[in-house]
Amino acid sequence: MKLSVALNAEQREFDVPANTTLLSLLREEAGCFSVKHGCETGDCGACAVIVDGRIVNACILLAAQVDEREVITVEGIPWVMASMSGAAQHNELPEASDVEGGAGHNSSDSNAASKSSFQNPEAFSREEHPSTYELLHPLQQAFVDAHAIQCGYCTPGMILSSLALFAEKGLIELPSIKRKTRVTPVRRKPGIKKLPPSEQEVREALAGNLCRCTGYLKPVEAVLRAAEELVSEG
Ligand code: FES
Numbered sequence: 688m689k690l691s692v693a694l695n696a697e698q699r700e701f702d703v704p705a706n707t708t709l710l711s712l713l714r715e716e717a718g719c720f721s722v723k724h725g726c727e728t729g730d731c732g733a734c735a736v737i738v739d740g741r742i743v744n745a746c747i748l749l750a751a752q753v754d755e756r757e758v759i760t761v762e763g764i765p766w767v768m769a770s771m772s773g774a775a776q777h778n779e780l781p782e783a784s785d786v787e788g789g790a791g792h793n794s795s796d797s798n799a800a801s802k803s804s805f806q807n808p809e810a811f812s813r814e815e816h817p818s819t820y821e822l823l824h825p826l827q828q829a830f831v832d833a834h835a836i837q838c839g840y841c842t843p844g845m846i847l848s849s850l851a852l853f854a855e856k857g858l859i860e861l862p863s864i865k866r867k868t869r870v871t872p873v874r875r876k877p878g879i880k881k882l883p884p885s886e887q888e889v890r891e892a893l894a895g896n897l898c899r900c901t902g903y904l905k906p907v908e909a910v911l912r913a914a915e916e917l918v919s920e921g
């Protein structure tokens with residue numbers, strides 16, 4: 688069956704058997720090897736990905752269930768970072784003419800050009816933004832700094848569970864090539880300070896990500912550390 692999936696800033700088309708799982712689609716068809724193959728029963732969280740802003744286990748979803756939906760894996764984190772850094776400050780998707788340099792594209796409007804570059808799914812790539820791909824997200828850096836990674840098999844799922852928590856708490860906005868306007872689940876009135884998640888909230892967010900190595904203390908510490916950094920950055 689034919690599927691159209693917004694995957695990490697890119698609209699991708701797939702033609703797969705109807706019984707293909709999302710895990711197989713992402714690893715075998717899309718080449719997203721950050722999505723790990725673990726229990727295949729929805730228990731370990733190694734295959735966790737973000738679908739339309741929510742964390743899900745890819746092994747227990749059919750690929751068909753993400754047709755016309757938006758999926759973010761760890762490979763999409765440079766795109767998430769670019770949105771955090773203000774590479775795109777507007778809410779509307781560009782017109783085709785903006786994206787392709789058509790009649791509506793004015794080369795003197797460099798701001799519009801950078802917005803188009805960010806939101807054009809064809810354009811946001813390692814080639815287009817090489818420096819972004821060399822950086823770690825503050826959350827990834829916190830995992831390194833807190834020594835929260837041992838074998839690393841659980842780490843992509845933990846990173847995405849934490850990103851989904853941060854988005855839910857309003858610390859970050861997950862970018863989208865499908866939504867006309869961005870969605871921030873927690874809306875604060877102007878002037879209301881961002882609050883980091885509590886340790887309990889972090890533990891609950893990571894509860895679906897099993898780790899055989901770290902004992903969970905370091906990953907929880909890393910997530911809290913990254914949350915504090917995001918709050919202090921405003
Ligand atoms: S492999 Fe999907 S939850 Fe374990």
Ligand code: FES
Pocket residue numbers: 835836837838839840841842897898899900901
């Ligand atoms: S670091 Fe090895 S499973 Fe978590």
